[in-house]
Amino acid sequence: MPLWFIRGLRRGVVTTRYPATPDGSAAALPTPPAFRPGELTRDVTDRIVAVCPSAALARHGDVLIFDAGNCTACGRCAAAAPDAVTSSGEWELAATARSALRKEIPILGERS
């Protein structure tokens, strides 16, 4: 009798857990951006807001509003401001509230 069957009987589980081991392909996924508040100025923020094709970025005063739900992880903001924007590496982003995906990032860079 196959061992997995005996193991399954002993543990009493019919399914395996979500991910039993870290998934190797996760590192290659395109992921939403992460921002460096210290490098963000109003000018830089306006530049990345202008290149965002899916309205995921907005600036309200000295706060950058990033809506991860709208983000398509295209990487245009990271290309426009490589110092201030990097890849977050986050892909486990499921949310039970839409508002949980809207993040406020302070703009701490010096005024220009």
Place this chain on the structure above:
Amino acid sequence: MNGDEAAARQLREQVADQFGRSLHIRTLDTGSCAVCEQEIRLLSAPHYDLNRLGFFFTPAPRHADLLLVTGPMVRAFDGAVRKTYEAMPGPKVVVATGACALGGVYPKDPFMHGNVGEVLPVDVWIPGCPPSPLALLQGLSVAVGRLAERTPGLTFAAGGEA
């Protein structure tokens, strides 16, 4: 509002109880570009093997526990969306999948609602364009209460401040 939250919590507990082991998924394409569908199909492939987690795709909404909605909710699909949702037995879960369904790509206009939340009571939102099969797996696990969501704890602010 409090009644809504209590009802939502009760539904979540009920779902976790009843859907803990086996859950049937009906996919609903409301005008997506089909890349989300491609990722959803990949869930059945051996690498991800959705069935090992007790999830199954079903062609009939009457057999479905979970509605996996993709696309920006084109208004031409209003009737089909309503019929599909009404045909599902309760308790039912609605999962909005992809940036279109979350309102990121298309605005609300005479042709589309632009956001699944405009039409259906969405329980879980899965961002991504498209969400990878891994992200879908995590979203489905969150939907049935097997995993806690991580999103509220994320800031999207990187270190290295000057």
